[in-house]
Amino acid sequence: MTEHFDLLVIGAGSAGCVVASRMSENPSLRVGLLDAGDMPVDPDIGNPLKWPALQGRSYDWKYRTVPQVHTAGRVHEWPRGRLVGGSSCLNALAHVRGQRRDFDSWAEAGGPAWSYDGLLPGFVRSESALQVYLPGDEVSPVARCYMAAGNLLGVPVLGNHNSGELLGTAPNALTMRKGRRVSAADAYLSPDVLARRNLVLLTGREAEQLTFARSRVTGAVVGAEGIAITADRTVLCAGAVATPLLLMRSGIGDPAVLAGAGIDCRHDLRGVGANLQDHLLALGNVYRARMPVPPSRLQHSESLMYLDHADWRKTAGRPDIVLACVMAPSVSEQFSAPAYGTAFTILAGVTHPTSRGTIKPSGQGRGHPPLIDPHYLETGHDRAMMREAMKAARRVGASAALDLWREDEIHPGASVTSDADLDRFLARAVCTHHHPAGTCRMGRDELAVVDGALTVRGLEALFVVDASVMPSLPSGPINAAVAAIAETWAAMN
Numbered sequence: 001m002t003e004h005f006d007l008l009v010i011g012a013g014s015a016g017c018v019v020a021s022r023m024s025e026n027p028s029l030r031v032g033l034l035d036a037g038d039m040p041v042d043p044d045i046g047n048p049l050k051w052p053a054l055q056g057r058s059y060d061w062k063y064r065t066v067p068q069v070h071t072a073g074r075v076h077e078w079p080r081g082r083l084v085g086g087s088s089c090l091n092a093l094a095h096v097r098g099q100r101r102d103f104d105s106w107a108e109a110g111g112p113a114w115s116y117d118g119l120l121p122g123f124v125r126s127e128s129a130l131q132v133y134l135p136g137d138e139v140s141p142v143a144r145c146y147m148a149a150g151n152l153l154g155v156p157v158l159g160n161h162n163s164g165e166l167l168g169t170a171p172n173a174l175t176m177r178k179g180r181r182v183s184a185a186d187a188y189l190s191p192d193v194l195a196r197r198n199l200v201l202l203t204g205r206e207a208e209q210l211t212f213a214r215s216r217v218t219g220a221v222v223g224a225e226g227i228a229i230t231a232d233r234t235v236l237c238a239g240a241v242a243t244p245l246l247l248m249r250s251g252i253g254d255p256a257v258l259a260g261a262g263i264d265c266r267h268d269l270r271g272v273g274a275n276l277q278d279h280l281l282a283l284g285n286v287y288r289a290r291m292p293v294p295p296s297r298l299q300h301s302e303s304l305m306y307l308d309h310a311d312w313r314k315t316a317g318r319p320d321i322v323l324a325c326v327m328a329p330s331v332s333e334q335f336s337a338p339a340y341g342t343a344f345t346i347l348a349g350v351t352h353p354t355s356r357g358t359i360k361p362s363g364q365g366r367g368h369p370p371l372i373d374p375h376y377l378e379t380g381h382d383r384a385m386m387r388e389a390m391k392a393a394r395r396v397g398a399s400a401a402l403d404l405w406r407e408d409e410i411h412p413g414a415s416v417t418s419d420a421d422l423d424r425f426l427a428r429a430v431c432t433h434h435h436p437a438g439t440c441r442m443g444r445d446e447l448a449v450v451d452g453a454l455t456v457r458g459l460e461a462l463f464v465v466d467a468s469v470m471p472s473l474p475s476g477p478i479n480a481a482v483a484a485i486a487e488t489w490a491a492m493n
Helices: 016-023 048-054 100-110 116-130 141-152 184-188 239-249 255-260 380-397 419-429 479-492
Strands: 003-010 031-034 168-171 199-202 207-213 216-222 227-236 280-289 301-307 321-326 343-350 358-361 370-373 406-411 430-432 462-464
Touching: 003 016, 003 216, 016 031, 016 184, 016 199, 016 479, 031 227, 100 116, 116 184, 116 479, 141 168, 141 301, 141 321, 141 380, 207 227, 207 239, 227 239, 239 358, 239 370, 255 358, 280 380, 280 419, 321 380, 343 380, 380 406, 380 419, 419 430
Parallel strands: 003 031, 003 227, 031 199, 227 462
Antiparallel strands: 168 301, 207 216, 216 227, 280 343, 280 406, 280 430, 301 321, 321 343, 358 370
16 A cells, blocks of 8 residues: 655655654644664764764765865765764764855845845754754863964954854854764654654655656655655655755756666756765864873864954954864875874865765666765865965964974974975865755756755655755855754745
8 A cells, every 4th residue: 555645755864854853743744754774773873972983884875976086086985874863873063053144145046034044043943952062161172272272363262153153263062962962863853753643754765766747746666666655745855965866866857967877857957966065174284292182072073263264363254264173183094193192183174165066876776876076176266275274274283372282293294385285185185074065956047956945946746955955055064054944944834
């Protein structure tokens, strides 16, 4: 017998948990929540210090990019959560709304609901559910010296990264409670929520294709068995990789891209899978410590520093680079790391990259891996800003405020002095900051995939509610904005 829902939510990650929970508050709606993974059972997920070790486990999709021309031909690992709670179970817990101006382009694309002020109620609701925590005495003495180094160099002191302005330094606000991770599943799918008679959680089931009645989406075919699930409305919350892939497997996308994968085009929508964006971090500016670095009492990466590279004293406006202080040696796969406890790291990144990539299917079915090409460091802007970010990290690292902890610089190292040397180092050092977005962009033009209501253009009863709708990246980690998008869409519906 075919299962039918008023609302079918595909993907139980950071957005899907929110949508299913909020929409099922209406007892007259029967809501189905579908995920390819299972409920989280690994105890390491709840331990904030274990997050780097979660990548590559059975509940990671283990995506990989194609070789990247501007990062020394490297293939980059792209971990994403394949379990209820999605990547909120794997991430580094930092909760950053973004800077007000980050959302101007969103409002232009979709209307005032997607401005900072329009999203603010969604941010507030999600932060209440997630019980976002601002650390106090637990902040490492190394991180305190790092923040003092920034302040000594003119960087503003922020009490919190989530006040609307972002330029400056502060301890990271974290999605943790009583020393434990709070994932989207923890926050939104409590036992009381899952006990609702009108909410059905279907785990271990991946959507193969969407189903149609002319231009109306009627649900999805699930798993190798081809089980049909029908719905009055279908909401895709599978994320910036899986959502465009499901659309393309269903014949929705650029005809030329679909033909390359052997897929017939049902609905010509050429923006699907385009506009891929991601933040990069250089791993990293590593310093040998003068004395043992105490273990982090939080989640290793304890303080972000957002800067205008040309004027570190600015207190308002959008940052263009970001630094992060990590209580551990952090390097890419290209370098050797010193022993834990003997070093600390300043990571460096670009907040608003201009490189744009693509996600394409390699074949007709869900068993075919995606072709992920983020075009990392393709633009001169991104290469120049990454260089400026690493120079900023080294400037902070050399500050007198870190004399107590800094013995010497291990990476990039004293021999790396010229811009050309630094560029060669960065090509080998940069890694994903785990913020893929933009592949089903919201907008008003012909390449936009969804409109301001997050309805897929040209189709009925199909919505996208996840990071893929972002026209552009916010300045910081995107999980906070994903939750706010989902809260905002649920409030509109």
